[in-house]
Amino acid sequence: MSTGRELPDLFEPGRHGDADAEPGLIDFAVNVQPGPPPFVRDALAVRLGDLAAYPSARDADAAVAAAAVLHGRRTDEILLLDGAAEGFELLARLRPRHVAVIAPSFTEPERVLRAAGARISRVVLPPPWRLDASLVPDDADLVIVGNPTNPTSVLHPRSDLEALIRPGRLVVVDEAFADLTLGDDGRREPQSLADGLPSGVIVIRSATKTFGLAGLRVGYLLAAPEVIARLTAGRRHWPLGTLALVALAECLGPRGQAHAAGLAAAIAADRAAMVERLRAHGITVPGIPRAPYVLVEVPDGLGLKAALRTRGCAVRSCANFTGLGPQYLRLAVRPPGRVTALLAAWEDASREAARTAAAATTTGAHR
Numbered sequence: 001m002s003t004g005r006e007l008p009d010l011f012e013p014g015r016h017g018d019a020d021a022e023p024g025l026i027d028f029a030v031n032v033q034p035g036p037p038p039f040v041r042d043a044l045a046v047r048l049g050d051l052a053a054y055p056s057a058r059d060a061d062a063a064v065a066a067a068a069v070l071h072g073r074r075t076d077e078i079l080l081l082d083g084a085a086e087g088f089e090l091l092a093r094l095r096p097r098h099v100a101v102i103a104p105s106f107t108e109p110e111r112v113l114r115a116a117g118a119r120i121s122r123v124v125l126p127p128p129w130r131l132d133a134s135l136v137p138d139d140a141d142l143v144i145v146g147n148p149t150n151p152t153s154v155l156h157p158r159s160d161l162e163a164l165i166r167p168g169r170l171v172v173v174d175e176a177f178a179d180l181t182l183g184d185d186g187r188r189e190p191q192s193l194a195d196g197l198p199s200g201v202i203v204i205r206s207a208t209k210t211f212g213l214a215g216l217r218v219g220y221l222l223a224a225p226e227v228i229a230r231l232t233a234g235r236r237h238w239p240l241g242t243l244a245l246v247a248l249a250e251c252l253g254p255r256g257q258a259h260a261a262g263l264a265a266a267i268a269a270d271r272a273a274m275v276e277r278l279r280a281h282g283i284t285v286p287g288i289p290r291a292p293y294v295l296v297e298v299p300d301g302l303g304l305k306a307a308l309r310t311r312g313c314a315v316r317s318c319a320n321f322t323g324l325g326p327q328y329l330r331l332a333v334r335p336p337g338r339v340t341a342l343l344a345a346w347e348d349a350s351r352e353a354a355r356t357a358a359a360a361t362t363t364g365a366h367r
């Protein structure tokens with residue numbers, strides 16, 4: 001039966017992990033934390049009675065101030081977004097002559113800029129996906145890179161990002177998952193450009209992942225005021241609703257940041273344990289994962305994904321990521337109990353695949 005909303009094919013750029021996270025499956029496909037946390041829920045609940053009113057400048061100012069304080073920037077360097085995804089859409093207003101998209105990475109920036117008619121070059125990094133500024137066309141006036149990158153989980157050093165900066169060029173760093181990154185010394189956001197905000201850089205941030213608010217759409221960006229003026233010329237009035245503004249002020253304020261710090265530490269521990277167990281099971285985890293998800297390389301990614309689904313686990317195929325392909329799967333970092341369930345399903349699927357292959361060989365031999 002048609003639902004009227006057919007899911008894009010696994011190879012199409014518009015397909016994301018949420019399409020895989022069907023009810024009842026253990027979700028390794030979507031990198032959103034459970035949430036929202038109680039203090040955010042409470043703050044939202046208090047404001048439900050205000051929804052007859054248009055979003056107020058007071059609420060917008062409070063959210064902007066929280067972002068400015070968090071990053072040590074001026075308020076005119078902050079633009080609130082209806083989710084980080086809106087930031088990519090606004091980039092078209094810069095009318096770039098030549099966009100360079102560093103791949104593999106999140107597919108939305110390329111998709112929306114292509115739809116807006118931009119000329120786009122893909123700069124495909126080979127594993128282990130180290131950034132190399134010399135690969136970017138000299139005339140690219142807009143360069144887009146994710147840090148940490150989705151789905152490779154690579155965290156580029158700040159110096160490699162800064163090497164992309166040129167006169168006449170804007171470098172967009174998608175830091176949607178940066179708030180959950182930790183340095184080896186436990187310091188948060190070791191490679192973020194949000195606080196330093198070098199000239200010529202736009203940093204796009206999200207609060208949907210860490211705070212379990214994907215359904216609310218909450219993000220912001222940091223850029224020079226003149227860049228923000230170009231991004232917002234002609235933007236609709238009231239781009240964010242009252243609840244989104246309230247949520248942003250909470251998430252970016254002290255309580256929200258204490259919550260994010262706790263999560264970052266818990267996820268780092270879960271990721272280390274998960275990677276060790278995956279590798280112990282002979283599963284290839286390329287590179288050094290630094291984000292709340294890990295990439296794995298497998299012989300038959302599409303077959304394995306389907307087999308895991310029938311065994312109760314949803315994983316994200318990387319078939320539609322430029323520079324990757326169906327042999328890669330992305331797994332959200334989950335606590336040990338869920339990883340145990342995934343590995344049990346994986347082993348069962350591998351045993352069945354081996355049985356099927358053996359049966360096919362036998363049948364072939366008898367022909």
Ligand SMILES: Cc1ncc(COP(=O)(O)O)c(C=O)c1O
Pocket residue numbers: 082083084085086106146149150174176177205206207208209214217218219
């Ligand atoms: C790397 C990356 N950037 C941005 C986004 C969009 O974030 P938001 O939910 O804030 O629009 C996503 C969503 O999956 C993402 O993976």
